[in-house]
Amino acid sequence: MALSLGSHIVLACFGVAFPSMIFVVHILGLRGNATALTLAKRWSKASAVLFAIGAVSGTVLSFEMGLLWPGLMGKYGDVLGLPFAFEGMSFFIEAIFLGIYLYGWGRMSPKVHPFMLLPMAAAGIFGTFCVLSVNAWMNWPTGFRLVNGEVTDVHPWRAMFNERVWLQFAHMWVGAFMVVGFTVAGVYAVGMLKGRRDAHHRLGFLVPFVFASCAALVQPVIGHVLGFGMDAHQPSKLAAFEFAETTTDGASPLRIGGVWIDGKPRGTIDIPKVGSLVAENSFTKPVTGMDTIPAADRPDDSAINIAHWTFQSMIGLGSALAGGVVLFWFARWRRRDLLANRWFLRGVALAGPAAILALEFGWTATEVGRQPWVVYGYLRTADAATDNPWLWWSLGGVTVLYVAMGIAGAVVLRSMSRRWREGVADLPSPYGPARIQETADKGAHA
Amino acid sequence: MSAELIVAAALFTGVLAYAIFGGADFGSGFFDATAGGARRGAELRTLIDHSIGPVWEANHVWLVYILVTWWTAFPTAFAAAMTTLWLPLMLALLGIVLRGASFAFRKYSETLGEARLFGGIFALSSLITPFFLGCTAGAIASGRVPAGGHGDLITSWLNPTGVVGGLVAGGTCAFLAGSFLVADAARAGHEHLADQLRIRMLGVGVATGLVVFAGLFLLRSDAPTLFDGLSGRALPLVLLSAGAGLATLVLVARRRYAVARFTAVGAVGTVVLGWGVAQYPWLLVDQVKFADAAGAPATLHALIFATVLAAVLVVPALAYLYYLTQTERWTKH
Ligand code: HDD
Ligand code: HEM
Ligand code: HEM
Numbered sequence: 001m002a003l004s005l006g007s008h009i010v011l012a013c014f015g016v017a018f019p020s021m022i023f024v025v026h027i028l029g030l031r032g033n034a035t036a037l038t039l040a041k042r043w044s045k046a047s048a049v050l051f052a053i054g055a056v057s058g059t060v061l062s063f064e065m066g067l068l069w070p071g072l073m074g075k076y077g078d079v080l081g082l083p084f085a086f087e088g089m090s091f092f093i094e095a096i097f098l099g100i101y102l103y104g105w106g107r108m109s110p111k112v113h114p115f116m117l118l119p120m121a122a123a124g125i126f127g128t129f130c131v132l133s134v135n136a137w138m139n140w141p142t143g144f145r146l147v148n149g150e151v152t153d154v155h156p157w158r159a160m161f162n163e164r165v166w167l168q169f170a171h172m173w174v175g176a177f178m179v180v181g182f183t184v185a186g187v188y189a190v191g192m193l194k195g196r197r198d199a200h201h202r203l204g205f206l207v208p209f210v211f212a213s214c215a216a217l218v219q220p221v222i223g224h225v226l227g228f229g230m231d232a233h234q235p236s237k238l239a240a241f242e243f244a245e246t247t248t249d250g251a252s253p254l255r256i257g258g259v260w261i262d263g264k265p266r267g268t269i270d271i272p273k274v275g276s277l278v279a280e281n282s283f284t285k286p287v288t289g290m291d292t293i294p295a296a297d298r299p300d301d302s303a304i305n306i307a308h309w310t311f312q313s314m315i316g317l318g319s320a321l322a323g324g325v326v327l328f329w330f331a332r333w334r335r336r337d338l339l340a341n342r343w344f345l346r347g348v349a350l351a352g353p354a355a356i357l358a359l360e361f362g363w364t365a366t367e368v369g370r371q372p373w374v375v376y377g378y379l380r381t382a383d384a385a386t387d388n389p390w391l392w393w394s395l396g397g398v399t400v401l402y403v404a405m406g407i408a409g410a411v412v413l414r415s416m417s418r419r420w421r422e423g424v425a426d427l428p429s430p431y432g433p434a435r436i437q438e439t440a441d442k443g444a445h446a
Numbered sequence: 447m448s449a450e451l452i453v454a455a456a457l458f459t460g461v462l463a464y465a466i467f468g469g470a471d472f473g474s475g476f477f478d479a480t481a482g483g484a485r486r487g488a489e490l491r492t493l494i495d496h497s498i499g500p501v502w503e504a505n506h507v508w509l510v511y512i513l514v515t516w517w518t519a520f521p522t523a524f525a526a527a528m529t530t531l532w533l534p535l536m537l538a539l540l541g542i543v544l545r546g547a548s549f550a551f552r553k554y555s556e557t558l559g560e561a562r563l564f565g566g567i568f569a570l571s572s573l574i575t576p577f578f579l580g581c582t583a584g585a586i587a588s589g590r591v592p593a594g595g596h597g598d599l600i601t602s603w604l605n606p607t608g609v610v611g612g613l614v615a616g617g618t619c620a621f622l623a624g625s626f627l628v629a630d631a632a633r634a635g636h637e638h639l640a641d642q643l644r645i646r647m648l649g650v651g652v653a654t655g656l657v658v659f660a661g662l663f664l665l666r667s668d669a670p671t672l673f674d675g676l677s678g679r680a681l682p683l684v685l686l687s688a689g690a691g692l693a694t695l696v697l698v699a700r701r702r703y704a705v706a707r708f709t710a711v712g713a714v715g716t717v718v719l720g721w722g723v724a725q726y727p728w729l730l731v732d733q734v735k736f737a738d739a740a741g742a743p744a745t746l747h748a749l750i751f752a753t754v755l756a757a758v759l760v761v762p763a764l765a766y767l768y769y770l771t772q773t774e775r776w777t778k779h
Contacts, residue, residue: 052550055503056543062513063539078741081518082748088511089756096763099500405547415556
């Protein structure tokens with residue numbers, strides 16, 4: 001599950017954020033910018049490959065929900081199912097307009113064609129909201145009552161529009177723009193490092209980088225606000241994030257790094273009072289300590305360490321990316337072009353992987369920090385999971401499959417980009433009659 | 447009509463749509479696999495790319511729709527099916543993943559060798575996926591999924607009804623795909639290709655018809671509840687399906703490809719509908735009825751709202767997509 005989600009979430013980001021970026025270059029292209037039009041064509045071909053793996057990885061997830069979590073779906077399926085139903089609807093919209101857009105090149109009126117991307121972007125927003133609604137519900141379960149172990153009084157709308165969903169959605173949606181923006185910009189930054197400094201590379205860098213810049217600047221703000229209220233609804237998670245072993249008297253310190261062994265944090269760098277500032281937005285209110293949580297409901301030591309480290313790494317990476325973006329635009333305002341600076345380009349090349357890591361860390365932090373619960377306070381992970389004897393075999397199989405798919409996808413995308421560089425415009429399929437004839441002719445000459 | 451009945455109908459509409467659209471899509475793998483060597487099969491493989499390229503992702507969202515509707519509306523029965531039919535579902539899933547990915551990879555691969563590798567995976571996985579999904583349906587229809595779940599991991603689906611289900615699913619997919627491909631080939635002006643497909647299509651049709659009717663006899667002892675339904679309440683649909691299937695063969699033999707597409711859809715649609723009618727009111731045959739498996743009423747109402755909204759938004763968009771793929775401008779290119 002974690003593996004397929006971990007891959008899907010990155011691919012899903014492309015489904016969410018890439019259409020908006022393609023839309024911009026496509027519209028620029030229609031206004032007469034030939035470079036932009038070429039970019040739009042190439043990006044739409046690359047997205048055909050990415051979206052295909054994204055869609056199948058999503059199907060894997062919808063199976064896995066049942067195959068791996070029968071205890072969750074059997075008991076709470078009707079509480080949390082509604083957002084999934086709406087999500088299915090947005091997948092339809094996404095897949096339909098994807099088909100129309102990809103195959104619309106040269107077959108559709110050029111004026112109408114780019115607008116096929118807009119329903120995809122809208123479906124991306126809606127779909128993200130729906131999935132995050134489920135995750136937010138697992139953090140803040142509402143819309144039902146548990147009476148003698150039976151789920152009753154189900155209000156699916158209340159479960160869907162729970163209190164956490166808006167912020168979690170905003171955080172994820174903006175995160176998707178960071179991931180895609182920095183990754184795509186990074187591809188062109190690498191090109192520039194290799195000396196390809198034409199208009200094509202500059203525009204290919206700039207458009208995604210503008211998107212990523214906006215996203216990177218608002219993300220820390222959203223993330224900070226997202227942290228509020230966690231003391232009330234998931235105190236054990238907050239205590240794990242902040243390594244708070246006891247509730248301090250007055251403001252808590254910010255504890256960076258370190259390890260948690262036998263209920264005590266060790267080797268942390270403590271900054272007095274700042275912990276309360278970031279977690280509670282207050283100079284005096286302490287962070288609730290882990291000792292207030294009943295022992296059976298505490299995450300175990302390794303979960304506490306994972307939650308703490310991934311959480312802080314996310315914030316560290318997010319702040320670094322925001323800083324890099326500020327640097328670039330500040331320099332530009334002072335009429336210095338950082339694109340001439342090799343170190344800056346190297347930084348951009350790393351920004352994509354950094355954003356992906358931040359995203360994965362963020363998920364790991366919420367999920368692992370919630371342990372031992374799947375549905376906080378209601379359902380333990382051990383009771384939700386399948387007890388299938390073949391589970392480990394299938395996990396091994398899934399791992400091999402994903403690695404193979406990742407390698408194959410990377411090989412195909414790289415060969416596409418190399419052929420574009422060599423000037424091949426429309427990438428004919430190698431088994432098409434034309435190419436076969438060509439190969440046969442070559443063979444005859446040899 | 448009660449809420450759970452409406453939701454059950456909506457769920458079954460998804461099954462029907464997946465059997466038809468997804469089926470036509472999967473079945474193309476059979477023709478891809480039998481297209482012959484790289485040189486001889488080039489034309490047909492290009493046609494398949496062209497025919498399913500724009501629609502395959504949309505076609506396969508139906509499966510996602512079925513799953514989410516099922517677990518939302520009938521959660522305990524969903525968990526029961528998932529814990530029992532774990533293996534065939536995993537294998538079907540494997541097929542879906544390999545198929546989607548390799549289809550996209552093949553189109554953009556650089557060398558013929560790569561394309562052959564991905565093409566082979568695509569064709570093979572297109573064959574196994576409908577088979578295992580059919581086995582799953584057979585297991586449910588023969589009453590082998592216990593209400594409490596955790597049925598036998600192997601014999602629940604590897605049995606006469608399951609295998610018949612798998613073969614019928616595979617055959618109907620190829621049958622549907624054949625009818626669409628042959629029409630596409632003729633419309634795009636590839637007369638020679640259309641003739642080649644016509645022969646294969648007739649073979650597939652005859653074979654599938656035989657499997658369906660031979661299967662019916664096996665069901666008699668292996669899945670009595672289903673058999674009673676098929677030979678009773680659903681009999682008109684079964685007969686209709688047989689008629690439409692025969693009509694398709696005649697039409698294809700006489701090269702009336704455009705009309706044959708509709709009779710082929712009719713033949714498959716009625717046989718799937720017949721299955722649904724025959725097993726009603728059971729959700730899991732002999733174990734759980736729709737009415738007893740339903741989740742919270744508020745959720746069912748919300749789900750009906752979601753389905754209606756989806757119908758309003760998705761159906762016109764889907765119709766537009768299919769319309770575009772059938773226009774001259776898209777076919778000729
Ligand atoms: C590109 C990705 C990215 C970046 C740069 C950040 N985050 Fe984040 N964060 C996520 C991606 C993410 C996420 C993966 O999207 C999570 C997991 C679940 C969720 O809603 O968002 C998340 C969760 C998450 C949570 C937990 C919410 C909960 O469990 O209810 C908090 C408190 C923050 N983030 C705070 C921040 C802060 C203060 C950041 C400052 C720089 C930050 N995030 C940057
Ligand atoms: C909404 C989207 C979701 C995303 C993106 C997501 C992501 C993740 C990630 C990245 C991990 C990694 C933890 C690790 O390996 O240490 C994880 C763990 C986990 N996820 Fe999710 N998850 C999601 C939804 C769910 C759902 C629906 C369930 C429900 C059943 C679930 C249950 C878990 C559990 C129990 C773990 C902890 C496993 C462990 O560490 O033992 N998650 N999730
Ligand atoms: C935050 C996390 C997620 C986001 C932003 C997201 C978003 C998306 C998007 C935009 C797509 C369409 C991809 C495409 O067709 O190109 C997609 C596909 C899919 N996602 Fe997710 N998703 C997330 C997590 C999940 C989870 C947890 C599930 C579990 C049920 C899931 C199930 C699916 C399914 C079934 C598909 C396939 C749809 C298709 O066939 O087109 N997703 N997702």
